[in-house]
Every structure is written in C-alpha cells, then in structure tokens.
Amino acid sequence: MLQRPDPFNAQCPTRQVLDRIGDKWAVLILIMLDRETLRFNALRRRIENISQKMLSQTLKSLERDGLVRREVFATVPVTVEYSLTELGRTLAKTVEALTLWAESHIEAVQEAQRRYDRGGHEMN
Amino acid sequence: MLQRPDPFNAQCPTRQVLDRIGDKWAVLILIMLDRETLRFNALRRRIENISQKMLSQTLKSLERDGLVRREVFATVPVTVEYSLTELGRTLAKTVEALTLWAESHIEAVQEAQRRYDRGGHEMN
C-alpha cells in the first residue's frame, strides 16, 4: 500500500521524482534524447557546458530510474547509444511544457528582474 | 531583438528560467503558494526539511523573478505574507503537471530502480 502522495513530506517517494526534475542536466538530457537517440560524446557536444562527469553521472541515474536506455555496441572504438524508454518519453513530454513556458515568459521574468534590481519593486 | 531560444546554449536566457525550475525548493514553494497565501513560518512548517536560510533565499529570488509577491504588515510581531503573482500562477500550473506525472509514475520508477540495483537491467 502506498502512502498518500504529499510532495512536501520529505519521506514521500513522489519527492524523489521531483528531486530528479530539480536536476538541471537531467531536464536537458531528457529533452535532447526525446528528439533523437544520441551517443555519449554527441550529447556532450550538444549540451554546452556539461562536464563528462556530470553527463555520465546523470545518464547513470536516469538509466537507474528506467527513463533512459543504454546500449553498447562492440565497434572500435566502442559505441554507446542512449535513448529514452517509453517511461522517459512521457516525462520528456511533460518537461517540454516547461521549456515552452520559459520561452514565452522569459521577457516578463527579465523585466521583473530589472525592476527589482532598480530598487523599487511594485508588483501587479 | 531576442536570440533564438535554445536551452542547450549556455548563453540563452531561457536556460536561466530552466535553471530556476532546477531548484527543488522553488518548485515546492510555487506549488504551495498556488494553493494559498502563506506567511514565512507557515511555509516553513509545511515544507518539511527546508531550512530558514534556503526558504528566505529562494523566496527572495522568486520575488526578483516576479513570480512571488511579498507583503509586510506592521503587526507585532511583524507579519510577512507571500503569494503568487499572475506570472507565478501560470508557472505553478505548468509545474503541477510534473507532480501529477510523479504521482502516477512513481511506482514504475521505483520498480526500475529495484531492477537496476539487482544487477541485470533489461529494458523495454
């Protein structure tokens, strides 16, 4: 029997999932892999400023959560392909709604920041 | 003129917004304040395990982004009410979609974790 979902309770398993979303790199990887299957270094080149360590670390935890599939091919040098599982695809769809929000409201946020930084911050 | 939105480019302002989502506490605060206006310590009691420091810090940056409104009342002791702005409400709605995903897929994720931790991890 599951305990009542309550993201504000630290013991709730839903919070684990929310903490995963609270991972900048995980979000970017999910969006990227939803577009196409990619190899390790291809992902690395596309997501600017991600270090090898964070990429392999994040991919590993995404794989553990059943969101990303990892396939190794015995080529030379070895090829490793990453793609989304069906579960991962459903999450990616939800996460893309966030990027849409970001793209359409970025100007309002930046305007608010400028107002706040000027000192007087009146809000509506 | 805005540069083309590209969350994978570190210079893109959209990434700033995405980084904000990548803040565990910010997400929880947004959801909480979408339900009701709350005072500082009321928020603190509801969101378990958040420290005073992180709460005031996160609230401050949410206010700067124009997502949260802060109102001080000259009672004694002083009362500070936090509520969402209209901008904040639209983001909260988007973020709640994520918690819905979390609640409905938490079992699948946990099952994947158990499979992964047992060693052999086959994926579908």
Next chain:
DNA sequence: GATCGTTGGTATCCGTTGGTTACCAGAACA
C-alpha cells in the same frame, strides 16, 4: 615507430553551494 585523435568513461582536486546552528529585535505571556 611515435604521435595524435577518437571512443566512453573514471579519479582527483577544489571552489561554490546547500544545510545546520546560533543569534538578533520586539512584544506578549507566565
């Protein structure tokens, strides 16, 4: 034959960040 570049990582260090604890003012309450 030596060096470089490619693959996909791991190991190490170090600075920034998050979290814990202590402390503050000011009034009510016991």
Next chain:
DNA sequence: TGTTCTGGTAACCAACGGATACCAACGATC
C-alpha cells in the same frame, strides 16, 4: 525574569558540481 512568537541574517562546515588529468584500444598521420 525567562520563554515564545515573529522573520529573518551571519558564521561555519560538509557535500556536491565542475575542471583537469588520465585510462585503454585502435586508425590515421608524420
């Protein structure tokens, strides 16, 4: 007089993220 409530700030410390170096094994270049 001490305690509690309010909403914070300051200091300290562990933990995490990020940069750098390094690894094996092979192809291509010099």
